[in-house]
Amino acid sequence: xxxxxQVAAVTRIRVRYAKGNALRFIGHLDLQRLWERLLRRxxxxxxxxxxxxxxxxxxxxxxxxxxxxxxxxLLDFWLDSPCPLTEIQARLAEAAPPGLKIHTVQQIDPKExxxxxxxxxxxxxxxxxxxxxxxxxxxxIAWLLTQEVINKTRRKKTYNLRPLVLDMQVINTLAGERxxxxxxxxxxxxxxxxDDILEELGFPNTAYLVRRTRVILG
Amino acid sequence: MTQKSLQQRIxxxxxxxxxxxxxVGGELNQVVKxxxxxQTHVAxxxxxxxxxxxSNLGMALLYDRLNQHADIxxxxxxxxxxxxxxxxxxEEIPLFSLENKRPLIDFDxxxxxxxxxxxxxxxxxxLDLAGIPLYxxxxxxxxxxxxxxxxxxxxxxxxxxxxxxxxxxEGEEMVFEIVAAHQSWIASKGxxxxxxxxxxxxxxxxxxxxxxxxxxxxxxxxxxESVHPAMKLPVDKRIxxxxxxxxxxxxxxxxxxxxxxxxxxxxxxxxxxxxxxxAGMVNRPIRERSVDEVLTAIQAGLDQTxxxxxxxxxxxxxxxxxxxxxxEGLKALLIxxxxxxxxxxxxxxxxxxxxxxxxxxLSPGGGFTLAPEAGTERLRKVINxxxxxxxxxxxxxxxxxxxWKSLKLYFMIGHPQETLSDxxxxxxxxxxxxxxxxxxxxxxxxVHAGVSTFIxxxxxxxxxSAFDDLTAIETKLALLREAFRGTKIKMTWNDPQMSLLEAxxxxxxxxxxxxxxxxxxxxxxxxxxxxxFRIEPWQAAFAECGLDPDFYSSRERGLNEVLPWDHINAGxxxxxxxxxxxxxxxxxxxxxxRERCYACGILASFNHLRLAQPGGGWKCP
Numbered sequence: 001x002x003x004x005x006q007v008a009a010v011t012r013i014r015v016r017y018a019k020g021n022a023l024r025f026i027g028h029l030d031l032q033r034l035w036e037r038l039l040r041r042x043x044x045x046x047x048x049x050x051x052x053x054x055x056x057x058x059x060x061x062x063x064x065x066x067x068x069x070x071x072x073x074l075l076d077f078w079l080d081s082p083c084p085l086t087e088i089q090a091r092l093a094e095a096a097p098p099g100l101k102i103h104t105v106q107q108i109d110p111k112e113x114x115x116x117x118x119x120x121x122x123x124x125x126x127x128x129x130x131x132x133x134x135x136x137x138x139x140x141i142a143w144l145l146t147q148e149v150i151n152k153t154r155r156k157k158t159y160n161l162r163p164l165v166l167d168m169q170v171i172n173t174l175a176g177e178r179x180x181x182x183x184x185x186x187x188x189x190x191x192x193x194x195d196d197i198l199e200e201l202g203f204p205n206t207a208y209l210v211r212r213t214r215v216i217l218g
Numbered sequence: 219m220t221q222k223s224l225q226q227r228i229x230x231x232x233x234x235x236x237x238x239x240x241x242v243g244g245e246l247n248q249v250v251k252x253x254x255x256x257q258t259h260v261a262x263x264x265x266x267x268x269x270x271x272x273s274n275l276g277m278a279l280l281y282d283r284l285n286q287h288a289d290i291x292x293x294x295x296x297x298x299x300x301x302x303x304x305x306x307x308x309e310e311i312p313l314f315s316l317e318n319k320r321p322l323i324d325f326d327x328x329x330x331x332x333x334x335x336x337x338x339x340x341x342x343x344x345l346d347l348a349g350i351p352l353y354x355x356x357x358x359x360x361x362x363x364x365x366x367x368x369x370x371x372x373x374x375x376x377x378x379x380x381x382x383x384x385x386x387x388e389g390e391e392m393v394f395e396i397v398a399a400h401q402s403w404i405a406s407k408g409x410x411x412x413x414x415x416x417x418x419x420x421x422x423x424x425x426x427x428x429x430x431x432x433x434x435x436x437x438x439x440x441x442x443e444s445v446h447p448a449m450k451l452p453v454d455k456r457i458x459x460x461x462x463x464x465x466x467x468x469x470x471x472x473x474x475x476x477x478x479x480x481x482x483x484x485x486x487x488x489x490x491x492x493x494x495x496x497a498g499m500v501n502r503p504i505r506e507r508s509v510d511e512v513l514t515a516i517q518a519g520l521d522q523t524x525x526x527x528x529x530x531x532x533x534x535x536x537x538x539x540x541x542x543x544x545x546e547g548l549k550a551l552l553i554x555x556x557x558x559x560x561x562x563x564x565x566x567x568x569x570x571x572x573x574x575x576x577x578x579x580l581s582p583g584g585g586f587t588l589a590p591e592a593g594t595e596r597l598r599k600v601i602n603x604x605x606x607x608x609x610x611x612x613x614x615x616x617x618x619x620x621x622w623k624s625l626k627l628y629f630m631i632g633h634p635q636e637t638l639s640d641x642x643x644x645x646x647x648x649x650x651x652x653x654x655x656x657x658x659x660x661x662x663x664x665v666h667a668g669v670s671t672f673i674x675x676x677x678x679x680x681x682x683s684a685f686d687d688l689t690a691i692e693t694k695l696a697l698l699r700e701a702f703r704g705t706k707i708k709m710t711w712n713d714p715q716m717s718l719l720e721a722x723x724x725x726x727x728x729x730x731x732x733x734x735x736x737x738x739x740x741x742x743x744x745x746x747x748x749x750x751f752r753i754e755p756w757q758a759a760f761a762e763c764g765l766d767p768d769f770y771s772s773r774e775r776g777l778n779e780v781l782p783w784d785h786i787n788a789g790x791x792x793x794x795x796x797x798x799x800x801x802x803x804x805x806x807x808x809x810x811x812r813e814r815c816y817a818c819g820i821l822a823s824f825n826h827l828r829l830a831q832p833g834g835g836w837k838c839p
Binding site: 022023024025026027029030033034036037038039040041048052053054066067095097098099129205206 | 226230231232233234238239241242244245246248470472473474520521522523524525526555556558581
């Protein structure tokens, strides 16, 4: 029933895509299932696992917390036989649900390490439903950046949040909105969460919308 | 409040609730029509959470069919889970549709699906969250029209006060007639009463406000009479002469729901005549879909969804006359797409070796389910699901020989004429099955007993029977638990108190409306959820309304009594049911009516439809 595991010509494909507002409240596990079904709908010669319940082999760079949107997400999958990149892109775009936009598709050396291992950092912007004054934001950032240790507890584990923040600034968008920009460490065992930082700055998760703007690989 | 600000307010509370993806819509193949582009807005409501409701095939069918019409938009709404309800009430956010995020009160028609009775409090909660008056009589021309349909409304009386009109039977054609009646009523600028009388003229539609019920002093129904010439009694259920085309647009949820699979109905109705089975009685006649139509639908469904599983739905899949050709025809597609198949509701006696061969080759991993329903041959005759112990063991042997390791057996307790030796026989049967399995499959053989409580349902031959005594049920469950102690047989069972509630609600009359309302006001909701259900608000509500719940559940009904649902004609005559009930008392069976007609009443009522549609796939002889 499963495809021949001995197939030699394995192609590794990397997709850059955006996760828009329609998928804002879709979590990481649901996103994985969404991708599996998207790939099935695309009818590309996707490589599946063996066994009674074959599943597409997928590799997402970095989990995006529930409630966030993103301009740039990365995902690798594998094909059992080669296919022109333009066709791959077209078929993925055709099969994509509302809110998921395929930016680019490229072929990757199959020997490259897993995407999660390559992850170094992520950049985010935060827009506030009721934007605070610029000075207030500046002061909060300045305070945070001068700390050495900010202990935070998530799922009963305490960690130091401060070294995960690489940079933070107040920015003004083209539309004239005041937003917060941050670059956070995103290494396998040290990934900064914007919501934890915002909570530390006094903003509950009902006060803002976080957008990942960039993922940085090592 | 502007539409934009409602949407923003919803988005703001979503980060605070569990699984917010339930409340956002936006799925692949959702249909969103610009609000002002259509004449009639229909909200299809399933009064449980998205995870369940979105898997309901009836909802999906109506959504698909209504949205194919240019001047109708159908949108979806479900019950918010308790945390979302709290957040919505705190922020004064009304219940909204998933597509356009419009408050339900903006819709013309609210169509509520009521497949089972334990949704009634959720239904009231939905009306309340939408800001729609609970009672039909309190609504005016500005309020949406509230329609209810589904299997539970074959006895509409307990919720009659909350519903403007019921759609009895198969809704695929009726919904358009209801919409048309609504549209012409709008054009006429008529009163609410005029709307109701227009609806009463549609075959299959029951308008309870146009019907009066009189009671005897002891609470039994004395008479049910129409109070308006437009409302003719009895109300004959609607059926389709030929099954409509299967779903042509499959919506793909983004968050996990209970059934993630391409479900295609292969057959409607059942001819077996199990006496406990509501679905088997109210969904007659039996109509099959052609193999080609099923195959085309499955292919389209897989293409559209990317699902990993296909399910063939019917009340008794192995009775589908083309089951082997169908599965053979599916085989290549399933293998090519690496898709699993599930085939629920297999009958032990119609289950052939050939079918087992092909199923095992397609889905070698899963478990296997059989439903003997009772432990002894005698009791299986009483409930008209005759099966000899030898036949059962032969099938069981064959299942294990084909390679399945895990077998689930479904039983009911509390059947009429049941004794403790019938209960002991359930345990003995399971043990014998496990022993058989071990001889064939060794230590990996597993047996799971699923035990539920029998509820005497309206429109079945057991409608006159009583629900078993709660203490007796507990004794029987304890006996089974004890019998399985130390064996490797796993047993699961339904909460008998939940079954008791279902008995009250399914066998009730109009006087239950204030009881349901009171239980809801005392906090009852999600009564079908083990972790939410509590019997106490219901007991308090009955006491408050001065009604004895045992009157509904524990009383054998007199054979000459007017039953609260007698004015709803499900197609099977009361005289036939009575005859069948008396056969059961004598321990006699009535064979499958595919071979011979026993004049249940279906052909008398609907033969004209059959003659008009000769290719309808009817299996009446």
